[in-house]
Amino acid sequence: MATVPRTTNAKVPTLSSTKNVDLRMGHPRGSSMHNLPGRFGVYGGRYVPETLMAALDELEREYEKATRDKKFQVKLDELLRTYAGRPTPLTFAGRLTRKLGGAKIYLKREDLLHTGAHKINNCLGQALLVERMGKHRVIAETGAGQHGVATATVCALFGFECVVYMGTEDMRRQELNVFRMRLLGAEVRGVDSGSKTLKDAINEAMRDWVTNVRTTHYLLGSVLGAHPYPTMVRDFHRVIGREARAQILKAEGKLPAAVIACVGGGSNAIGAFYEFIKDKKVRLIGVEAGGRGYTLGEHAARFRGGSPGVLQGTYSYVLQDGAGQIATTHSVSAGLDYPSIGPEHASLRDSGRAEYVPASDAEALEATTLLARTEGIIPALESAHAVAEVMKRAPKMKKSDVVIVNISGRGDKDIGILRENLKID
Amino acid sequence: MPLTFYKKPALVVYVTCGDPDLVTTREIILAAIEAGADVIELGVPFSDPVADGPVIQRASERALKGGACLSQVLTLAAEVRQHSQSAGLIVFSYLNPILRLGVEKFCKVARHAGVDGVLLTDLPVEEASEYLEAMRANDLAPIFLAAPTSPDARLKKIAEASQGFVYVVSRTGVTGARQNLADDAKQLVRRLRRVTKLPIAVGFGISTPEQFAETGKFADAVVVGSAIVETIERNRGREAEAVAEFVGKFCSRQLQKA
Numbered sequence: 058m059a060t061v062p063r064t065t066n067a068k069v070p071t072l073s074s075t076k077n078v079d080l081r082m083g084h085p086r087g088s089s090m091h092n093l094p095g096r097f098g099v100y101g102g103r104y105v106p107e108t109l110m111a112a113l114d115e116l117e118r119e120y121e122k123a124t125r126d127k128k129f130q131v132k133l134d135e136l137l138r139t140y141a142g143r144p145t146p147l148t149f150a151g152r153l154t155r156k157l158g159g160a161k162i163y164l165k166r167e168d169l170l171h172t173g174a175h176k177i178n179n180c181l182g183q184a185l186l187v188e189r190m191g192k193h194r195v196i197a198e199t200g201a202g203q204h205g206v207a208t209a210t211v212c213a214l215f216g217f218e219c220v221v222y223m224g225t226e227d228m229r230r231q232e233l234n235v236f237r238m239r240l241l242g243a244e245v246r247g248v249d250s251g252s253k254t255l256k257d258a259i260n261e262a263m264r265d266w267v268t269n270v271r272t273t274h275y276l277l278g279s280v281l282g283a284h285p286y287p288t289m290v291r292d293f294h295r296v297i298g299r300e301a302r303a304q305i306l307k308a309e310g311k312l313p314a315a316v317i318a319c320v321g322g323g324s325n326a327i328g329a330f331y332e333f334i335k336d337k338k339v340r341l342i343g344v345e346a347g348g349r350g351y352t353l354g355e356h357a358a359r360f361r362g363g364s365p366g367v368l369q370g371t372y373s374y375v376l377q378d379g380a381g382q383i384a385t386t387h388s389v390s391a392g393l394d395y396p397s398i399g400p401e402h403a404s405l406r407d408s409g410r411a412e413y414v415p416a417s418d419a420e421a422l423e424a425t426t427l428l429a430r431t432e433g434i435i436p437a438l439e440s441a442h443a444v445a446e447v448m449k450r451a452p453k454m455k456k457s458d459v460v461i462v463n464i465s466g467r468g469d470k471d472i473g474i475l476r477e478n479l480k481i482d
Numbered sequence: 483m484p485l486t487f488y489k490k491p492a493l494v495v496y497v498t499c500g501d502p503d504l505v506t507t508r509e510i511i512l513a514a515i516e517a518g519a520d521v522i523e524l525g526v527p528f529s530d531p532v533a534d535g536p537v538i539q540r541a542s543e544r545a546l547k548g549g550a551c552l553s554q555v556l557t558l559a560a561e562v563r564q565h566s567q568s569a570g571l572i573v574f575s576y577l578n579p580i581l582r583l584g585v586e587k588f589c590k591v592a593r594h595a596g597v598d599g600v601l602l603t604d605l606p607v608e609e610a611s612e613y614l615e616a617m618r619a620n621d622l623a624p625i626f627l628a629a630p631t632s633p634d635a636r637l638k639k640i641a642e643a644s645q646g647f648v649y650v651v652s653r654t655g656v657t658g659a660r661q662n663l664a665d666d667a668k669q670l671v672r673r674l675r676r677v678t679k680l681p682i683a684v685g686f687g688i689s690t691p692e693q694f695a696e697t698g699k700f701a702d703a704v705v706v707g708s709a710i711v712e713t714i715e716r717n718r719g720r721e722a723e724a725v726a727e728f729v730g731k732f733c734s735r736q737l738q739k740a
Contacts, residue, residue, distance in 0.1 A: 104577055104604045106533045108629035108654050110636065250539060256530065263532040268655040270631060367577045367604065368530065380551035381582030382529040 095284025098407060100400035103283040104367045105263075112270045117285040119190050124292070129185060136181045140214070141171045143178075143296065147304035147461070152431040160314065160454035162447055164434070165301045165463045167325060174437060174466030175297060175325045176207035176278060182293035184211040187274045194218045194273040198262040200227055200255030200321065201392035201439060202234025203466050204278030209243035211276075219243040222261040226253035227391045234470050252385040255321075255395045259369050279322025280399035283370030287400050294328025301461055302332045309459050315340040315450070318463040319442040320413065321357070321392045323399035325465035330411060340412065342450075343402060344442040346388030347415030353378070357386040358415040359398040360406055366397075373400040389418035389474065390438035392466075416445035422478050424448055425468060437466035438474065485521065485570045485598045485623055485646040487681050491698030492520040493732055494683055495725075496574060496707030498541035499524050500550025501714060502721070504558055509722040510714060511562050517726040518733030521570035521683075521703065522562070523601070526555050528576040533603045535658025537708040541715065552579040552588070556595045563596030570646075572599045572625065585613055589620040599623035599646045607636075607643045614643060627651050628674055630666035641678035647703065648674060652686045658708045660687035671700050691731050706732065 095101050103113060123129040137143040146169065150162040167175035187195060195217045199205030205221040212219035221238055225247040228235050238245050251257040259281075266275040280287040280294075298316070305313055316333055318326035320343035333339040348356030356362065359374040366375035368383055376384040376396040388394040405411035416424075424444035429435045436444055440463070447462050454460070468475065476482065495514045499507050511522050527545035531538060552575065559571050573592060580588050580602065592600065600622055605613060607626055617624045623646030628637055631654060641648055652667035653660070667684050674682055684697050685705025697704045710725060717724035 102609050103606065104609060105606065106603055106629070106651075107606055107627040107636075107640070108631050108651060110606050110629075111631040111633055250543075251529065260530050260532050264535075264656045267533065270654055366581055369532065370604075375578070377578065377582065379582070380553070381579035382546060382551070383578070 095288060097287070097401040097404035100365075100371070100373050100403040101284060101287055102372050103370065104372065105283045105370045106267055108267050109270060109283070112266075113283055113285065115190065116186070119186055120285055120289050123186060123189065133182055133185055137178065137296065141177045141181060142169060144300045145169050147301055147308065148432075149308070150432050153428065154451070156427070156431055157448060157451040159451040159456065160458035160460045161309070161456070162451055163305060163308070163313070163459065163461045164432070165297060165329065165461055167297060168434070168436065168440070168464045168467035172203070172207045172210050173469060174203040174207065175294060175328060176204045176466075177210065178296060178328070179278065179290050179293040179324065180204070180207040180211040180276060182289075183274070183276045184215050184217070187217060187276070188215060190274065192272060192274045194220070194269065195276050196220045196222070196262050196265050196273055197276045197278060198222045198255065198258035199234075199278065200224075200258070200394060201390065201437065202227065202231040202238070202470060203392060203437070205243070205245070206234050206237050206241070208276050208278070209238040209241035212243060213241050220265065221245050222248050222258040222265070224248050224253040224255060224257050227255065227258070230391050230474060231470055232473060254386070254391065256369070256383065256386075263369065279324040280327050280401060281322040281369065281371060281397065287371065290324055291327045291331060291401060294324050295331045297325065297328035297463065298330060298332035301329065305459065305461060311459065312336050312339050313461045314338075314454060314458040315342055316461045316463070317342045317344065317443045317446050317450070319344045319393060319439045319465060320398060320402060321346070321395050321439060323402045325463055327399060327401055329461070329463040330405070334410060341405070341410065342446060343411055343413040344446045345398075345413055345415045346386075346390060346393035346442060347417040347420070348387040348389075349418050353384045355387050356415065357388045357394050357396065359396065360413045361415055363396070365403070368397045371397070371400050373403040374398050389421060389478070390442065392437070392439040393442065414446060416442040420445040422475070425475065426479065434464065435468035436464050437468050438471045440465045441468070487520060487647070487703050489520070491694070491701055492703035493518060493694070493729065494521040494523060494685070494703050494705040495519040495710055495729060496523040496525055496705060497714070498527055498538055498545055498711055499555045499558055500527055500545030500548050501541040501711070502544060502718070503548050504550060504554055506721050508558055508561055510725045512565055513722040513726040514710075514729050515566050515569045517729035519569065519729055521572060523572045523574040523705065523707070524555050524559055526552050526573060526575035526579055528579060531576065533656055535656040535708060537712050537715070538657050541711045552583055553591070556591050556597070559592070559597050560595035570599070571597050572601055573597055574601050575603070577602050577605045586616045589616040589622055593620040593622055597622065599625050601625040601627070601649060603627070607639050610643060625649055628670060630654055630670050634673060634677070637674050638677045641674065641680060644680060647681040647683050648678060649705070650674065650682055650684045650701070652684050652688070652697075655686065657686055659689035659712070667697065668700050694732050
């Protein structure tokens with residue numbers, strides 16, 4: 058019998074070695090399910106315990122109905138406008154542009170939304186669905202705490218009971234957001250298993266859901282998990298790219314050469330990318346967490362060290378060892394600290410339509426300082442990864458080129474970590 | 483075929499392989515069979531067991547710390563098979579370790595090891611056609627879970643895809659002992675009987691001989707999992723002996739009734 062060794066120092070599977078991985082598994086060949094709307098190429102699908110299948114079917118039906126219901130869209134648009142603060146501006150970053158000396162840089166300001174990040178787009182959309190389904194209890198996971206805060210916020214707004222699962226390591230890193238959630242009336246439950254971060258919070262939220270599925274909606278915060286989540290969450294964030302595309306055409310009279318966004322699960326990135334996918338000349342660049350090195354466990358760059366696998370409901374790139382055990386990850390940014398990536402990103406990468414690059418902890422910290430001091434904007438550490446990429450890329454581009462960087466959230470929540478790391482007191 | 487349930491209710495015993503180590507797991511399994519277990523579920527430890535409660539989570543962590551992995555579980559299955567021809571052997575796993583090894587390769591090796599069936603917690607029937615082909619080609623029984631939340635139309639699909647038996651999840655929730663068993667299980671077994679002639683095993687939350695007897699009135703087999711794993715956890719150094727005593731309580735009760 059062939060054995061697969063499992064040691065903590067197992068050889069990291071590289072992308073080239075994944076060519077031998079049996080990609081066929083996970084997309085039923087020749088069956089009627091081959092064209093499941095929940096598949097992006099071979100990725101995606103619905104890999105959950107049987108107990109959850111009926112709830113996912115219900116959610117999918119309700120979501121489909123809602124997308125055909127004009128009243129739903131009107132209600133959501135109004136909430137986005139009057140409550141969340143849409144549209145968000147597209148800010149020309151003049152001093153940053155001059156400093157880098159290349160392409161013209163524009164910032165899509167999701168950091169200016171209520172609750173401080175793009176996450177509220179999805180939370181408002183799902184809250185309206187919860188109301189339609191007649192459920193009253195909402196659970197969520199959170200990494201950086203931004204999704205948890207946005208969930209606690211909509212639960213307060215709609216009058217839902219709210220429980221947020223958060224890794225205890227993340228609770229320590231994002232103390233301020235823990236307090237915000239509690240202030241908003243949510244119960245924050247610390248998760249002490251595994252790496253005590255986002256992945257473990259999702260595990261615990263799934264266990265809650267499997268237990269209370271009849272009364273509870275799982276308000277998943279990224280383009281992850283089982284179908285319909287990756288599609289539904291993407292659709293709720295498409296507004297980012299829709300606005301940005303119209304805004305850049307108005308400001309510059311042309312499309313950008315590139316759109317850059319950070320990618321944890323990938324919700325802000327897919328939201329920023331989606332309206333540009335058809336514009337073949339626009340380069341779509343996702344930035345993963347390069348952490349502190351390229352050994353497995355030291356980063357969250359799924360496309361550098363990962364291979365296809367199933368984690369938490371979906372088939373996508375996963376950081377794992379030779380025996381299929383999920384690897385631990387590291388990033389200075391809790392929101393990017395996750396071993397898998399949204400399945401649509403896996404498909405965009407395989408097709409070559411989008412490219413994905415890493416930025417290290419140190420680069421993200423440097424980018425935070427630079428954006429703060431050139432533009433007076435303190436980005437979330439997640440978004441700082443996208444800024445780090447534009448710092449590398451803009452100087453090599455033509456001055457006539459235009460680049461959009463999605464500033465997915467603001468950095469107030471990171472003040473503690475920034476103080477620890479930047480030593481500028 | 484070892485998956486036939488000769489007595490009613492048959493006792494299915496779950497163990498997390500590699501907790502505390504693989505040698506001990508083999509002793510535990512052989513002791514459980516000796517004490518009257520009819521089918522053994524060989525739990526493959528996984529880093530992210532979303533369907534499991536705290537007891538099996540802890541066991542998985544311990545097993546992974548010791549370096550246990552799927553291919554070792556298959557080696558263990560072969561060793562158990564050498565010692566016992568009669569017991570049913572089922573691999574109980576999450577999907578990702580199987581994918582990593584390769585579905586076809588896994589099925590071939592499992593068959594060769596003398597495994598009878600496979601249950602994958604996070605593989606619903608809709609996503610299983612590739613897996614089903616490989617399972618059938620290797621004469622392995624695919625066992626699927628039916629949940630209280632599964633509508634009748636899904637139960638039909640689940641029953642059609644299953645071989646050997648259908649595994650009924652007694653209630654919504656993760657694995658782990660419960661004081662009271664919901665009526666969910668009984669109703670679900672009734673609904674399932676309408677669409678299948680396959681035997682039905684009921685699991686999740688059954689930890690006492692009383693619950694075993696109660697469930698055995700309407701199920702063909704009863705699965706005891708977390709209670710076994712907890713017995714192993716609490717009896718460091720005498721795991722096999724403790725499991726044999728524990729299993730004996732279930733089986734002697736059955737004898738008394740007879």
